[in-house]
Amino acid sequence: MSRAPSVLRGPALYARSRHLPAALAGVLLTAALAGWFASVWSPVDPRIRALLLAAAVAATATGLSGQDAALDRTAALRWAPLRAAHVALIGVLAGAVLLLCTPTSLAFEAGYVVVNAAGAAGSVALGARLWGGRTAWALPLGWCAVSLFVPSTEASWTQAVTWMLQPPGTTAALWTAVVLAVGGGAAYALAGPRR
Numbered sequence: 001m002s003r004a005p006s007v008l009r010g011p012a013l014y015a016r017s018r019h020l021p022a023a024l025a026g027v028l029l030t031a032a033l034a035g036w037f038a039s040v041w042s043p044v045d046p047r048i049r050a051l052l053l054a055a056a057v058a059a060t061a062t063g064l065s066g067q068d069a070a071l072d073r074t075a076a077l078r079w080a081p082l083r084a085a086h087v088a089l090i091g092v093l094a095g096a097v098l099l100l101c102t103p104t105s106l107a108f109e110a111g112y113v114v115v116n117a118a119g120a121a122g123s124v125a126l127g128a129r130l131w132g133g134r135t136a137w138a139l140p141l142g143w144c145a146v147s148l149f150v151p152s153t154e155a156s157w158t159q160a161v162t163w164m165l166q167p168p169g170t171t172a173a174l175w176t177a178v179v180l181a182v183g184g185g186a187a188y189a190l191a192g193p194r195r
Contacts, residue, residue: 022063049116053116054143056093057091063133064086064125087124090124094117095113095116112167124137126180147161148165152165159171163176
């Protein structure tokens, strides 16, 4: 039996230590449930898409911290690129789930999907930085829950709070998602999860 090349050994160990196979299974389960929700309710409804997005990133949240913080600190790894790639992978998976469960008439909204998936991935990364990987899911799901009850108005602050629900091209929602993606992703990549 041949061993994996040393180039692949590090990422494979990282993926296993961060429960990426289990996270992927959670994302696939989320996609299956979203498909069912889309058949029952309208997938065009922004509330369904926001909930789907928040659930997809929440399914990956536990892998944002390792099993042993002391072991992570002693590892001779450059953590920032691994963490940044991990957050990017979360965004790609969430965006893929959103695209798969969106009807073809909305497929042209790829910019909307990219921005919202990046913002959601950044929010879960920020949650990991603030509270640790085990409870990182609370920020995207909590934000989604709050946004469902904020009245929809033209005010910039309400558009920022409800960024997941806003139509493509809403400036305040776009900037909120960008700040979450860049700020949350950078905070997690550079400082890591809360210990």
